[in-house]
Amino acid sequence: VFTEVKPDVALGMGGFASGIGGIVAWLLRVPLVIHEQNSVPGTTNKLLLKVATQAFQAFDNTFEQSTKAITSGNPVLFKPKNKSANNKKLNLLIVGGSLGSKPINDIVTKLNIDINIWHQTGKQHLDAVKAKYNNKNVKVEAFIDDMAKAYAWADIVLCRAGAMTISELMLSAKPSILIPLPHAIDNHQFYNAKILSDHSAGILIEQKDLSLKLLEKTLLDIDDMQIQQMSDNAKLLAKPEAAKMISDYLLEIG
Numbered sequence: 001v002f003t004e005v006k007p008d009v010a011l012g013m014g015g016f017a018s019g020i021g022g023i024v025a026w027l028l029r030v031p032l033v034i035h036e037q038n039s040v041p042g043t044t045n046k047l048l049l050k051v052a053t054q055a056f057q058a059f060d061n062t063f064e065q066s067t068k069a070i071t072s073g074n075p076v077l078f079k080p081k082n083k084s085a086n087n088k089k090l091n092l093l094i095v096g097g098s099l100g101s102k103p104i105n106d107i108v109t110k111l112n113i114d115i116n117i118w119h120q121t122g123k124q125h126l127d128a129v130k131a132k133y134n135n136k137n138v139k140v141e142a143f144i145d146d147m148a149k150a151y152a153w154a155d156i157v158l159c160r161a162g163a164m165t166i167s168e169l170m171l172s173a174k175p176s177i178l179i180p181l182p183h184a185i186d187n188h189q190f191y192n193a194k195i196l197s198d199h200s201a202g203i204l205i206e207q208k209d210l211s212l213k214l215l216e217k218t219l220l221d222i223d224d225m226q227i228q229q230m231s232d233n234a235k236l237l238a239k240p241e242a243a244k245m246i247s248d249y250l251l252e253i254g
Contacts, residue, residue: 002028008254009033011246012048019044026051031253035246036062037074037163039195040188053253056246058163058239059195072246073239074167081152089137090115090219093154093174097181098143100125101160103207104179108158109133110212113219118153120144148172155227156219161193169196170238175230176202177218179210201233 002024010025012018012034022044025032035056036045041063049055055069063069084091092115096104100122108119109132116137121129123142130140144150151157151172159165161180169176176196180189196202203218239245 002030009053009250011035011250012045012052013037014042014045016044019047022048022051033246033250033253035072036069038062038188039163039191040186042185042188054249056249058167058242059192070245070249071239073170073242074163075243075246076164076167076171078146078148078168080172081148084153087116090222091153091155092117092219093150093157093159094119095144095150095157095159095165096120096122096125097160097162097165098122100142101179101181103210104158104160105129105132107210107212107215111216111219113216115219118144118150120150156222156230158215161189163188163192166192166196167239167242169202170234171240173231173235173238175222175227175234177215178202178204179207180204182207195237196234199233199237201230201237 007030009031010021012022012032014036022032031053032051033054034045034048034052037058039059039062049067055063055067056072057063057069058074060071094108094117102125105121105125109129118139119129120141120143126142133140147168151174154174157169157174157176159176159178161178178193178196180193193202193204197204
């Protein structure tokens with residue numbers, strides 16, 4: 001690929017393929033730029049950092065300060081939409097990732113409080129989750145195609161803590177209840193979630209502590225003032241120009 005395309009610059013976004021491409025770029029003396037999506041750098045980016053021309057990080061302090069990494073945020077594919085009309089009931093959006101989350105599904109389907117729910121289950125969990133709900137104010141889907149619309153509808157989001165989810169919450173200025181995937185590599189979802197919880201933009205609950213009683217109490221205790229404050233705090237963390245910042249740098253050195 002390198003001999004055919006003859007790139008002026010190479011961008012690595014982490015992962016195995018990025019590692020091979022990054023090493024080839026270094027061998028061919030092509031400027032290498034890397035970007036780390038999570039709050040904990042992955043193995044590939046740790047290795048490529050030694051030969052990279054520049055490192056970008058989605059969140060502050062992912063790399064050591066001596067690396068002079070630029071905090072850009074993560075590029076998000078949608079533009080946030082305005083909040084939907086307010087309802088008297090709390091709107092809870094549940095997002096378990098592309099595959100869904102059975103531990104989250106098993107708890108939320110037992111919720112016995114008067115709220116509106118929009119639940120993304122993942123394809124393999126769709127039928128089972130639909131069968132468990134006994135709440136007419138629930139919308140259940142395997143996938144949500146228009147996430148901007150879903151975030152605009154929500155008052156608060158219950159979700160995992162993948163890098164893109166965290167960035168979407170910031171950009172959409174959404175309060176969140178974060179349940180990090182406990183066996184993520186280097187526990188990076190926990191540290192992703194801490195970025196929001198440390199700035200009072202999200203509520204962090206580890207999966208081992210998650211229970212129906214705790215979740216119901218958390219949802220019932222949240223008032224409009226807290227939702228607004230968490231929303232404001234999330235917005236302050238957003239990096240809406242992430243894609244432009246990275247692309248401008250690539251054009252500058254390419």
